[in-house]
Amino acid sequence: MQIFAGLLGVVLLAGTTVSVLRTLVLPRSKASRLLTSLWRFWRAVLRGLARPRRRYESLDRLLEWHAPLILVSQLLVWLLAMFAGFTLVSYAVAPRLGWAIALREAGSSLFTLGFAVPRRLQLTVVDFAAAASGPLLIALQIAYLPTLYATYNRRETEVTLLRSLAGEPSWGPELLARHYMVGAVDQLQRVYQRWERLAADLGESHANYPVLLAFRSPKPYRSWITAMLAVMDAAAMHLTLAPATAPVDARLVIRAGFLALRDIADARGIGYDPDPRPDAPIALTFEEFREGVKRAEDAGFRPVRDVADAWLDFKGWRVNYESLAYMLARRSDAVPAPWSGPRDWPSEPMPPNRPPHRQPGAPHLRFSPTTAVQPCRTDSGKETPAEEPAQPSQPGRTRPAS
Numbered sequence: 001m002q003i004f005a006g007l008l009g010v011v012l013l014a015g016t017t018v019s020v021l022r023t024l025v026l027p028r029s030k031a032s033r034l035l036t037s038l039w040r041f042w043r044a045v046l047r048g049l050a051r052p053r054r055r056y057e058s059l060d061r062l063l064e065w066h067a068p069l070i071l072v073s074q075l076l077v078w079l080l081a082m083f084a085g086f087t088l089v090s091y092a093v094a095p096r097l098g099w100a101i102a103l104r105e106a107g108s109s110l111f112t113l114g115f116a117v118p119r120r121l122q123l124t125v126v127d128f129a130a131a132a133s134g135p136l137l138i139a140l141q142i143a144y145l146p147t148l149y150a151t152y153n154r155r156e157t158e159v160t161l162l163r164s165l166a167g168e169p170s171w172g173p174e175l176l177a178r179h180y181m182v183g184a185v186d187q188l189q190r191v192y193q194r195w196e197r198l199a200a201d202l203g204e205s206h207a208n209y210p211v212l213l214a215f216r217s218p219k220p221y222r223s224w225i226t227a228m229l230a231v232m233d234a235a236a237m238h239l240t241l242a243p244a245t246a247p248v249d250a251r252l253v254i255r256a257g258f259l260a261l262r263d264i265a266d267a268r269g270i271g272y273d274p275d276p277r278p279d280a281p282i283a284l285t286f287e288e289f290r291e292g293v294k295r296a297e298d299a300g301f302r303p304v305r306d307v308a309d310a311w312l313d314f315k316g317w318r319v320n321y322e323s324l325a326y327m328l329a330r331r332s333d334a335v336p337a338p339w340s341g342p343r344d345w346p347s348e349p350m351p352p353n354r355p356p357h358r359q360p361g362a363p364h365l366r367f368s369p370t371t372a373v374q375p376c377r378t379d380s381g382k383e384t385p386a387e388e389p390a391q392p393s394q395p396g397r398t399r400p401a402s
Helices: 002-025 033-050 056-063 066-093 095-110 121-161 172-181 185-208 210-214 224-241 248-268 286-298 307-318 322-331
Strands: none
Touching (some): 033 066, 066 095, 066 121, 095 121, 121 185, 121 210, 121 224, 172 286
């Protein structure tokens, strides 16, 4: 029993140390079984709590606790594993003192309480090791948080900037439409350049620190994965429908995007085809593509190529990133934006609302504070004109136009 307890304690301590170093110190994309298990457990719990309400807003409010619960429970699991490991080693070193003394010695030293005095000289070494491990583990976890939140702030800044450019939730055709609507097509190059760099940042940070995938945007209808998908779709549409005006950065942002998604998929253990055929089938249908093109055309976009011909090339671009984007959006429970794939809960795509175009001196476009003129989002996902006096809105029932 003494030998078994000692070996089991050493295995627990070694495994915990490796898990801590791999998660908090080693800057390489390594899949963590502990993180994956905690991710699945808390996601199932939170989704189970939101199931009776069956609304995305309710699910989003609960899932905002996903990342904090993972971080706190991860630290607790590490501490408990070390506590169990040092208890087993203490018992193996001095079995005559019994399990009660071993627990007391390990807990007093690991959590630096200092109320237990070593009964044997052999326990002093174990106590010193435990006393050094507890504060070091907590210090590493605390130092880990600034890195996470710095990356999170960089990501969410770009996602928020995209709100006025591609709507909320973001959508590729809307990104093209709004730039053509205001005559700012040249500014698309800057958008592609910013998101090319952000894609590289996301691929590096979210692969090395996968818990960032559980951090949701501050607003329920924003998501980094749907935003990246919107930019790549807009670039693919730009290249296939109007190649003469598409900058070279459109190609670069697509490649940077799907390479980043592949890095994240490798870290999360998601399989994919590294060299898909250009004519391979995709989930997006031609009818959906044609509707997206029409939305851009209504805003002033004029395709140079026929939509049917452009569709073949668009498929060749999208086959590189569609499956990965759909899988990450599904696992992250992202907002069900158009062209972003299915979810694990009943949902319908939420197209972005376009703010009404108002001009000074146009009486028919004026509105009073008591009359809502913007379309409201109902629980069924359909838009209905709001012509009745505006009432105080309930959280999650309506969305402001983006």
